Amino acid sequence: MQCVLTPETEGYDQIDSVTTGASVLVEGVVASSQGGKQKVELKVSKITVIGKSDPTSFPIQKKRASREFLRTVAHLRPRTNTFGAVARVRNTLAYATHKFFQDNGFVWVSSPIITASDCEGAGEQFYVTTLLSNSADGGSLLKDIPATKDGRVDWSQDFFCKPAFLTVSGQLNGETYASALSDIYTFGPTFRAENSNTSRHLAEFWMIEPELAFADLNDDMACATAYLQYVVKYILENCKEDMDFFNTWIEKGIIDRLNDVVEKNFVHLSYTDAVELLLGSKKEFEFPVKWGLDLQSEHERYITEVAFGGRPVIIRDYPKIKAFYMRENDDGKTVAAMDLLVPRVGELIGGSQREERLDYLEARLDEQNLNKESYWWYLDLRRYGSVPHAGFGLGFERLVQFATGMDNIRDTIPFPRVPGSAEF
Secondary structure, three states: OOEEOOOOOEOHHHHHHOOOOOEEEEEEEEEEOOOOOOOEEEEEEEEEEEEOOOOOOOOOOOOOOOHHHHHHOOOOHHHOHHHHHHHHHHHHHHHHHHHHHHHOOOEEOOOOOEEOOOOOOOOOOOEOOOOOOOOOOOOOOHHHOOEOOOOOEOHHHOOOOOOOEEOOOOHHHHHHHHHHHOEEEEEEEEEOOOOOOOOOOOOEEEEEEEEEEOOOHHHHHHHHHHHHHHHHHHHHHHOHHHHHHHHHHHOOOHHHHHHHHHHOOOEEEEHHHHHHHHHHOOOOOOOOOOOOOOOOHHHHHHHHHHHOOOOOEEEEEEEOOOOOOEOEOOOOOEEEEEEEEEOOOEEEEEEEEEOOOHHHHHHHHHHOOOOHHHHHHHHHHHHOOOOOEEEEEEEHHHHHHHHHOOOOHHHOOOOOOEOOEOOO
16 A cells, blocks of 8 residues: 655654564555555555664565575565465465365364375375484484394384374375265375475475265266365455456466366366377377376376366376275276366366275285285275265365466465475
């Protein structure tokens, strides 16, 4: 807001202290503005400096600062227009997420952050341990870490008496509650120790993971579509000023792009048809396209941005290269899995119908060399009153990125955690 002072304004003698970064209390009357940049202005009757700011050392000056620089002062960057707008839209997306699921009869479940299982089977997890004591200067000595006779870490001496990790997903725990309460969702922090320094990866991020009992893959896709259209429509209606800001300064055309998500039907495509489409495009991709290989981000973006002109696309029935818990289709070669692709981001949602048949699930664990004893409780869900069920996972920061047009996912979370950086 433009604030107009005159020498007669009470507190005018403090004007030299009103510098970039300072906090002020301003009182006055809102009036129509003569200037062309704003409709109203504040004619100030009194100004009080609450907190001074040294303009020579305040890191964010009144000029354009790069996003890379602002990440180094993440404690101050929410004061900028861009990061204030990102924070408000992120908040509204979180509110809309809870509202969508609560209004549709889902129960929110708090899944554990510390876990002993690897949901994805990827092995890229952070260990949680108390074997490394901080009491000694500089931390623990290697010789003080308990070991077995063959030289391995003796986890029986640790806090949980076995290896424990920060969770990569709340899905498996969510399935236990879906088998009791029918429709549930989790919404919480998850962690991946993947050494990826890209604009698409974070080591700490938030996941939304609904789980639907008595549901198949078609129900799963319908839920994912309804959810995405709901939250996108919600921010367009409730964050108009911020969305206008993103449309002007971050990504021109973002409002039209988001309106397309709300108004247009999503394209449904099998994985086999998607591979044929990519091979027929004659486009040179960095990663090879071949039936049986996972689709890469460049393939996903080509499909949604070029082949279908910016419409969201759901690809279903992937080869059996996916996670162990996905239900095997009757052809024996594919699983009932789906990915929802959107422009600029690629995969936004990944989901599947879960394998509810005990013998099939045990065979999949064996195929992927996963220890069945670690999943005894998960297998119990198939032993006692198993039902068809399905669910999906959505990385919340990717949703924020999609909704704001921010290029780098590190700018969609207040304090990004990435390889080599855990500041603030």
